[in-house]
Amino acid sequence: MMKTPTQPLNINFENLSVTYSNGKLALYNASSSVKQGSITALVGPNGGGKSTLFKAIMGFLKPTVGKVSIGNLSVSEAQKSQLMAYVPQADEVDWDFPVSVFDVVMMGRYGYMNFLRIPSQKDRRLVMESLERVNLVDFRHRQIGELSGGQKKRAFLARALAQEGKVILLDEPFTGVDVKTEKNIIDLLIQLREEGHTILISTHDLASIATFCGHRRCGYADRTILLNRTILAEGVTEETFTEENLTMTFGGLPMNSVKQIFN
Numbered sequence: 331m332m333k334t335p336t337q338p339l340n341i342n343f344e345n346l347s348v349t350y351s352n353g354k355l356a357l358y359n360a361s362s363s364v365k366q367g368s369i370t371a372l373v374g375p376n377g378g379g380k381s382t383l384f385k386a387i388m389g390f391l392k393p394t395v396g397k398v399s400i401g402n403l404s405v406s407e408a409q410k411s412q413l414m415a416y417v418p419q420a421d422e423v424d425w426d427f428p429v430s431v432f433d434v435v436m437m438g439r440y441g442y443m444n445f446l447r448i449p450s451q452k453d454r455r456l457v458m459e460s461l462e463r464v465n466l467v468d469f470r471h472r473q474i475g476e477l478s479g480g481q482k483k484r485a486f487l488a489r490a491l492a493q494e495g496k497v498i499l500l501d502e503p504f505t506g507v508d509v510k511t512e513k514n515i516i517d518l519l520i521q522l523r524e525e526g527h528t529i530l531i532s533t534h535d536l537a538s539i540a541t542f543c544g545h546r547r548c549g550y551a552d553r554t555i556l557l558n559r560t561i562l563a564e565g566v567t568e569e570t571f572t573e574e575n576l577t578m579t580f581g582g583l584p585m586n587s588v589k590q591i592f593n
Protein backbone atom coordinates (compact mmCIF):
# COMPACT_ATOMS: atom_id res chain seq x y z
CA MET A 331 0.00 0.00 0.00
CA MET A 332 1.13 3.55 -0.73
CA LYS A 333 2.28 5.29 2.43
CA THR A 334 0.91 8.80 2.87
CA PRO A 335 3.00 11.71 4.08
CA THR A 336 1.97 12.75 7.59
CA GLN A 337 4.87 15.15 8.15
CA PRO A 338 6.19 18.12 6.16
CA LEU A 339 8.11 16.93 3.09
CA ASN A 340 11.52 17.94 4.39
CA ILE A 341 14.54 16.22 2.86
CA ASN A 342 16.41 14.82 5.86
CA PHE A 343 19.81 13.24 5.50
CA GLU A 344 22.05 12.01 8.24
CA ASN A 345 25.73 11.08 8.28
CA LEU A 346 25.76 10.44 4.54
CA SER A 347 28.97 9.13 3.07
CA VAL A 348 29.45 7.85 -0.46
CA THR A 349 32.52 5.95 -1.60
CA TYR A 350 32.49 4.97 -5.29
CA SER A 351 33.66 1.53 -6.39
CA ASN A 352 37.02 3.00 -7.46
CA GLY A 353 37.61 3.97 -3.82
CA LYS A 354 36.84 7.66 -4.31
CA LEU A 355 35.25 9.19 -1.20
CA ALA A 356 32.92 11.72 -2.86
CA LEU A 357 30.81 12.64 0.15
CA TYR A 358 31.70 12.41 3.82
CA ASN A 359 29.41 12.53 6.82
CA ALA A 360 26.87 15.02 5.45
CA SER A 361 23.79 15.79 7.58
CA SER A 362 21.12 18.40 7.01
CA SER A 363 17.43 19.05 6.59
CA VAL A 364 15.92 20.90 3.63
CA LYS A 365 12.59 22.35 4.66
CA GLN A 366 9.32 22.16 2.76
CA GLY A 367 8.26 25.57 1.42
CA SER A 368 11.82 26.80 1.07
CA ILE A 369 14.53 27.13 -1.53
CA THR A 370 17.93 25.84 -0.52
CA ALA A 371 21.08 26.40 -2.57
CA LEU A 372 23.72 23.67 -2.56
CA VAL A 373 26.94 25.43 -3.44
CA GLY A 374 30.40 23.99 -3.96
CA PRO A 375 33.22 23.57 -6.48
CA ASN A 376 33.32 21.12 -9.38
CA GLY A 377 33.75 17.64 -8.03
CA GLY A 378 32.67 18.79 -4.57
CA GLY A 379 30.02 16.08 -4.34
CA LYS A 380 26.82 17.96 -5.21
CA SER A 381 25.61 15.49 -7.83
CA THR A 382 26.59 12.61 -5.56
CA LEU A 383 24.45 14.07 -2.77
CA PHE A 384 21.57 14.59 -5.22
CA LYS A 385 21.80 11.00 -6.43
CA ALA A 386 21.82 9.72 -2.86
CA ILE A 387 18.76 11.84 -2.03
CA MET A 388 16.93 10.63 -5.14
CA GLY A 389 17.80 7.01 -4.34
CA PHE A 390 19.79 6.62 -7.59
CA LEU A 391 22.74 5.46 -5.53
CA LYS A 392 22.86 3.83 -2.13
CA PRO A 393 24.99 5.71 0.38
CA THR A 394 27.87 3.74 1.85
CA VAL A 395 26.88 5.10 5.27
CA GLY A 396 23.91 7.13 6.48
CA LYS A 397 20.27 7.53 5.58
CA VAL A 398 17.84 9.79 3.77
CA SER A 399 14.15 10.36 4.46
CA ILE A 400 11.49 12.59 2.97
CA GLY A 401 9.31 13.63 5.90
CA ASN A 402 8.10 10.35 7.39
CA LEU A 403 8.72 8.45 4.14
CA SER A 404 11.72 6.56 2.89
CA VAL A 405 13.11 7.65 -0.47
CA SER A 406 11.57 4.65 -2.24
CA GLU A 407 8.17 5.36 -0.68
CA ALA A 408 8.44 9.01 -1.74
CA GLN A 409 9.45 7.88 -5.24
CA LYS A 410 6.51 5.49 -5.48
CA SER A 411 4.17 8.32 -4.55
CA GLN A 412 5.69 10.50 -7.33
CA LEU A 413 6.77 13.07 -4.76
CA MET A 414 10.33 13.50 -6.03
CA ALA A 415 11.27 15.25 -9.24
CA TYR A 416 14.76 15.74 -10.63
CA VAL A 417 16.03 18.22 -13.20
CA PRO A 418 19.31 16.69 -14.43
CA GLN A 419 22.53 18.26 -15.59
CA ALA A 420 22.74 18.63 -19.36
CA ASP A 421 25.44 15.97 -19.69
CA GLU A 422 23.25 13.30 -18.11
CA VAL A 423 20.83 13.44 -21.04
CA ASP A 424 21.10 11.81 -24.48
CA TRP A 425 20.09 14.77 -26.62
CA ASP A 426 20.05 12.71 -29.84
CA PHE A 427 17.24 10.57 -28.52
CA PRO A 428 14.34 10.94 -30.98
CA VAL A 429 11.75 12.40 -28.63
CA SER A 430 9.91 15.69 -28.78
CA VAL A 431 9.71 18.25 -26.00
CA PHE A 432 6.08 17.17 -25.45
CA ASP A 433 7.22 13.53 -25.04
CA VAL A 434 9.88 14.50 -22.49
CA VAL A 435 7.34 16.40 -20.41
CA MET A 436 4.88 13.48 -20.74
CA MET A 437 7.56 11.23 -19.17
CA GLY A 438 6.76 13.10 -15.96
CA ARG A 439 3.36 11.37 -16.08
CA TYR A 440 4.65 7.81 -16.66
CA GLY A 441 4.60 6.99 -12.95
CA TYR A 442 0.84 7.52 -12.97
CA MET A 443 0.14 5.35 -16.02
CA ASN A 444 -0.22 1.61 -16.40
CA PHE A 445 2.24 -0.41 -18.48
CA LEU A 446 0.54 0.55 -21.76
CA ARG A 447 1.40 4.17 -21.10
CA ILE A 448 -1.64 5.62 -22.79
CA PRO A 449 -1.98 9.23 -21.66
CA SER A 450 -5.32 10.30 -20.20
CA GLN A 451 -6.96 13.68 -20.73
CA LYS A 452 -5.57 14.74 -17.38
CA ASP A 453 -2.03 13.71 -18.40
CA ARG A 454 -2.29 15.78 -21.59
CA ARG A 455 -3.74 18.74 -19.75
CA LEU A 456 -0.98 18.70 -17.13
CA VAL A 457 1.69 18.44 -19.82
CA MET A 458 0.27 21.47 -21.65
CA GLU A 459 -0.05 23.45 -18.41
CA SER A 460 3.55 22.63 -17.51
CA LEU A 461 4.76 23.68 -20.96
CA GLU A 462 2.87 26.94 -20.51
CA ARG A 463 4.49 27.60 -17.16
CA VAL A 464 7.97 27.37 -18.67
CA ASN A 465 6.96 29.11 -21.91
CA LEU A 466 7.66 26.21 -24.24
CA VAL A 467 4.23 25.53 -25.77
CA ASP A 468 5.41 26.67 -29.21
CA PHE A 469 8.41 24.34 -29.02
CA ARG A 470 6.50 21.22 -28.02
CA HIS A 471 7.00 19.40 -31.34
CA ARG A 472 10.76 20.03 -31.50
CA GLN A 473 13.20 17.21 -31.04
CA ILE A 474 14.75 17.71 -27.62
CA GLY A 475 18.28 18.14 -29.02
CA GLU A 476 17.15 21.08 -31.14
CA LEU A 477 16.67 23.37 -28.17
CA SER A 478 19.01 25.96 -26.70
CA GLY A 479 20.65 25.26 -23.33
CA GLY A 480 18.06 27.33 -21.47
CA GLN A 481 15.14 25.76 -23.33
CA LYS A 482 16.45 22.29 -22.46
CA LYS A 483 16.51 23.20 -18.78
CA ARG A 484 12.98 24.53 -19.05
CA ALA A 485 11.81 21.33 -20.77
CA PHE A 486 13.10 19.25 -17.86
CA LEU A 487 11.63 21.67 -15.37
CA ALA A 488 8.28 21.19 -17.17
CA ARG A 489 8.71 17.42 -16.82
CA ALA A 490 9.15 17.93 -13.06
CA LEU A 491 6.00 20.09 -12.96
CA ALA A 492 3.98 17.55 -14.95
CA GLN A 493 5.05 14.89 -12.49
CA GLU A 494 3.50 17.03 -9.72
CA GLY A 495 6.53 16.23 -7.57
CA LYS A 496 6.54 18.13 -4.31
CA VAL A 497 10.27 17.76 -3.74
CA ILE A 498 12.27 19.19 -6.65
CA LEU A 499 16.03 18.86 -7.08
CA LEU A 500 17.67 20.94 -9.79
CA ASP A 501 21.26 20.09 -10.70
CA GLU A 502 23.02 23.21 -12.04
CA PRO A 503 19.91 24.82 -13.57
CA PHE A 504 21.74 28.02 -14.51
CA THR A 505 24.70 26.56 -16.38
CA GLY A 506 24.66 27.68 -20.02
CA VAL A 507 21.52 29.76 -19.51
CA ASP A 508 21.11 33.42 -20.45
CA VAL A 509 20.17 36.08 -17.90
CA LYS A 510 16.53 36.29 -19.02
CA THR A 511 15.99 32.54 -18.78
CA GLU A 512 17.75 32.52 -15.42
CA LYS A 513 15.29 35.13 -14.19
CA ASN A 514 12.33 33.16 -15.57
CA ILE A 515 13.51 30.01 -13.83
CA ILE A 516 14.00 31.90 -10.56
CA ASP A 517 10.50 33.43 -10.81
CA LEU A 518 9.05 29.97 -11.34
CA LEU A 519 10.98 28.55 -8.39
CA ILE A 520 9.65 31.34 -6.19
CA GLN A 521 6.08 30.46 -7.25
CA LEU A 522 6.77 26.79 -6.50
CA ARG A 523 8.07 27.71 -3.06
CA GLU A 524 4.84 29.60 -2.41
CA GLU A 525 2.91 26.51 -3.47
CA GLY A 526 4.76 24.62 -0.73
CA HIS A 527 7.37 22.67 -2.67
CA THR A 528 10.71 21.64 -1.22
CA ILE A 529 13.39 22.96 -3.56
CA LEU A 530 17.10 22.16 -3.63
CA ILE A 531 19.30 23.75 -6.31
CA SER A 532 22.96 22.99 -6.89
CA THR A 533 25.48 25.30 -8.43
CA HIS A 534 29.26 25.49 -8.74
CA ASP A 535 29.37 28.65 -10.78
CA LEU A 536 30.54 31.62 -8.75
CA ALA A 537 29.29 34.08 -11.35
CA SER A 538 25.80 32.63 -11.17
CA ILE A 539 25.93 32.57 -7.38
CA ALA A 540 26.72 36.27 -7.48
CA THR A 541 23.61 36.98 -9.52
CA PHE A 542 21.29 34.88 -7.47
CA CYS A 543 22.81 35.62 -4.13
CA GLY A 544 25.30 38.48 -4.06
CA HIS A 545 26.31 39.70 -0.65
CA ARG A 546 23.86 42.55 -0.54
CA ARG A 547 20.91 40.93 -2.20
CA CYS A 548 20.44 37.42 -1.06
CA GLY A 549 17.63 36.97 -3.51
CA TYR A 550 15.59 33.87 -3.35
CA ALA A 551 17.64 31.14 -1.70
CA ASP A 552 16.35 31.00 1.88
CA ARG A 553 19.13 28.73 2.99
CA THR A 554 22.53 27.78 1.67
CA ILE A 555 24.57 24.63 2.16
CA LEU A 556 28.27 24.91 1.27
CA LEU A 557 29.68 21.55 0.21
CA ASN A 558 33.15 20.41 -0.60
CA ARG A 559 33.12 16.66 0.05
CA THR A 560 31.54 17.43 3.41
CA ILE A 561 29.23 20.22 4.57
CA LEU A 562 31.48 23.13 5.51
CA ALA A 563 28.78 25.62 6.46
CA GLU A 564 25.02 25.92 6.24
CA GLY A 565 22.21 28.14 7.41
CA VAL A 566 20.24 31.21 6.46
CA THR A 567 21.77 32.47 3.22
CA GLU A 568 22.69 35.96 4.49
CA GLU A 569 24.70 34.44 7.31
CA THR A 570 26.24 31.55 5.42
CA PHE A 571 27.22 33.39 2.29
CA THR A 572 30.30 35.07 3.75
CA GLU A 573 33.65 35.67 2.13
CA GLU A 574 35.30 33.45 4.71
CA ASN A 575 32.93 30.54 4.11
CA LEU A 576 33.20 30.81 0.32
CA THR A 577 36.97 30.96 0.49
CA MET A 578 36.94 27.82 2.61
CA THR A 579 34.61 26.04 0.18
CA PHE A 580 36.28 27.11 -3.04
CA GLY A 581 39.82 27.00 -1.62
CA GLY A 582 42.33 26.35 -4.36
CA LEU A 583 40.50 28.49 -6.89
CA PRO A 584 41.71 32.01 -7.66
CA MET A 585 40.32 33.92 -4.72
CA ASN A 586 39.80 37.00 -6.91
CA SER A 587 36.63 35.38 -8.16
CA VAL A 588 35.36 35.06 -4.59
CA LYS A 589 36.40 38.63 -3.76
CA GLN A 590 34.54 40.01 -6.80
CA ILE A 591 31.24 38.89 -5.33
CA PHE A 592 31.73 41.01 -2.26
CA ASN A 593 32.85 44.20 -4.03
Ligand SMILES: Nc1ncnc2c1ncn2[C@@H]1O[C@H](COP(=O)(O)OP(=O)(O)OP(=O)(O)O)[C@@H](O)[C@H]1O
Binds near residue numbers: 350375377378
Ligand atom coordinates in the same frame (compact mmCIF):
# COMPACT_ATOMS: atom_id res chain seq x y z
N1 LIG B 1 30.53 7.02 -10.76
C1 LIG B 1 31.64 7.51 -10.20
N2 LIG B 1 32.70 6.71 -9.96
C2 LIG B 1 33.81 7.21 -9.38
N3 LIG B 1 33.98 8.49 -9.00
C3 LIG B 1 32.95 9.34 -9.23
C4 LIG B 1 31.73 8.89 -9.84
N4 LIG B 1 30.90 9.96 -9.93
C5 LIG B 1 31.57 11.00 -9.40
N5 LIG B 1 32.81 10.64 -8.98
C6 LIG B 1 33.81 11.49 -8.32
O1 LIG B 1 33.25 11.94 -7.09
C7 LIG B 1 33.57 13.30 -6.86
C8 LIG B 1 32.29 14.11 -6.68
O2 LIG B 1 31.62 14.17 -7.93
P1 LIG B 1 30.21 14.90 -8.12
O3 LIG B 1 29.78 14.66 -9.52
O4 LIG B 1 29.31 14.50 -7.03
O5 LIG B 1 30.62 16.42 -7.91
P2 LIG B 1 29.81 17.75 -8.24
O6 LIG B 1 29.96 18.62 -7.06
O7 LIG B 1 28.45 17.41 -8.66
O8 LIG B 1 30.64 18.34 -9.43
P3 LIG B 1 30.14 19.15 -10.72
O9 LIG B 1 29.85 20.53 -10.24
O10 LIG B 1 31.33 19.07 -11.60
O11 LIG B 1 28.94 18.43 -11.23
C9 LIG B 1 34.43 13.73 -8.03
O12 LIG B 1 35.78 13.64 -7.66
C10 LIG B 1 34.09 12.74 -9.11
O13 LIG B 1 35.18 12.57 -9.99
